[in-house]
Amino acid sequence: MSSRAVRGAPRRTGPAATQRGGDHDRIEDPGKGRVIAAHGRHYVVQPDRGGSLLQCFPRGKKSEVAVGDRVSFEATSADQGVIVATDARRNLLFRSDQFKSKRFAANLDQLLIVLATEPHFSEDLLGRALVAAEAHQLEPVVLLNKADLLDALPLARKRVAFYAALGYRVVEVSATGAADATHATLTPLLAHRATLLLGQSGMGKSTLVNLLVPHANAATRDISSALNSGRHTTTFTRWYALPNGGALIDSPGFQEFGLYHLTEGQLERAFPEFRPLLGGCRFYNCHHLHEPGCAILDAVAQGHIAPARHALYAQLLHEASQVVR
Ligand SMILES: Nc1nc2c(ncn2[C@@H]2O[C@H](COP(=O)(O)OP(=O)(O)OP(=O)(O)O)[C@@H](O)[C@H]2O)c(=O)[nH]1
Ligand SMILES: [Mg+2]
Ligand SMILES: [Zn+2]
Numbered sequence: 001m002s003s004r005a006v007r008g009a010p011r012r013t014g015p016a017a018t019q020r021g022g023d024h025d026r027i028e029d030p031g032k033g034r035v036i037a038a039h040g041r042h043y044v045v046q047p048d049r050g051g052s053l054l055q056c057f058p059r060g061k062k063s064e065v066a067v068g069d070r071v072s073f074e075a076t077s078a079d080q081g082v083i084v085a086t087d088a089r090r091n092l093l094f095r096s097d098q099f100k101s102k103r104f105a106a107n108l109d110q111l112l113i114v115l116a117t118e119p120h121f122s123e124d125l126l127g128r129a130l131v132a133a134e135a136h137q138l139e140p141v142v143l144l145n146k147a148d149l150l151d152a153l154p155l156a157r158k159r160v161a162f163y164a165a166l167g168y169r170v171v172e173v174s175a176t177g178a179a180d181a182t183h184a185t186l187t188p189l190l191a192h193r194a195t196l197l198l199g200q201s202g203m204g205k206s207t208l209v210n211l212l213v214p215h216a217n218a219a220t221r222d223i224s225s226a227l228n229s230g231r232h233t234t235t236f237t238r239w240y241a242l243p244n245g246g247a248l249i250d251s252p253g254f255q256e257f258g259l260y261h262l263t264e265g266q267l268e269r270a271f272p273e274f275r276p277l278l279g280g281c282r283f284y285n286c287h288h289l290h291e292p293g294c295a296i297l298d299a300v301a302q303g304h305i306a307p308a309r310h311a312l313y314a315q316l317l318h319e320a321s322q323v324v325r
Contacts, residue, residue, distance in 0.1 A: 114199030134270035148177025201253025
């Protein structure tokens with residue numbers, strides 16, 4: 001796991017507050033804990049020392065906190081507190097457009113991109129999630145759920161096979177149709193790692209959380225209303241500790257995934273099929289868009305790189321160029 005700082009990632013918010021002499025109620029403060037949920041400027045912190053969850057606000061208007069952050073807090077009552085400092089993060093996954101960015105979660109090891117046979121999944125979003133994983137040094141795993149829906153299975157299998165051929169790990173499961181087998185397949189994959197479940201609405205992310213995390217009780221949608229309704233069941237990101245170590249993080253379904261914060265260098269290296277060819281272009285600063293002697297464009301012309309992947313690269317490069325740096 002790289003410890004490289006992610007561009008745009010907020011830093012420590014400040015030194016931990018010192019203990020106040022004579023204040024016996026706060027003898028344990030600042031306590032340490034993990035941010036397990038975020039609702040706007042209001043965070044749920046799970047204290048390391050155990051006990052009830054704390055509803056916390058960060059101290060200072062500018063401090064940015066993400067689900068997964070390790071924080072120092074001061075309790076202000078039995079179930080409330082103030083976040084006084086955020087530890088340095090290993091990484092922070094976020095999406096961004098021209099104007100704003102939205103944090104998914106921090107301190108992750110793995111990205112489980114959840115697809116389903118039904119509803120139809122977007123390859124544009126899958127491609128973007130893979131690029132995000134590569135650029136943020138997270139291990140991506142493509143999970144095809146709802147393998148029990150046999151009518152839709154052959155087409156979905158064909159679509160994910162393309163990503164397996166690129167070298168990505170693809171796992172096929174059925175959270176409801178084959179719960180025990182799914183549990184057995186996923187448990188070793190998730191053990192001792194922090195894994196974010198990412199995917200469009202209705203793919204089965206929360207159903208997987210309920211299968212893998214005892215007492216999680218995450219809300220899921222009944223199937224009739226889940227199909228093609230465009231509404232999300234999960235409305236906030238939530239960190240769940242796994243029984244065998246590690247954590248599973250559920251997130252709301254997403255419909256867009258801007259990556260305006262990535263640089264050209266990050267983008268070209270985020271496509272595994274480009275990597276062996278980088279450095280083979282005529283111009284050292286080739287953008288791989290329409291330059292003569294471009295090794296990437298040659299590979300597209302010869303059928304070694306799929307045109308849709310090159311089109312995704314070009315689109316992401318275009319988006320990144322919209323940002324004033
Ligand atoms: N047939 C079938 N249905 C499934 C499977 N896994 C989940 N579902 C159903 O798919 C629907 C949506 O599941 P959710 O877990 O709510 O989906 P989600 O990805 O969390 O959706 P959002 O929270 O909106 O992002 C529910 O009705 C689930 O019961 C599966 O393996 N097979
Ligand atoms: Mg959900
Ligand atoms: Zn080139």
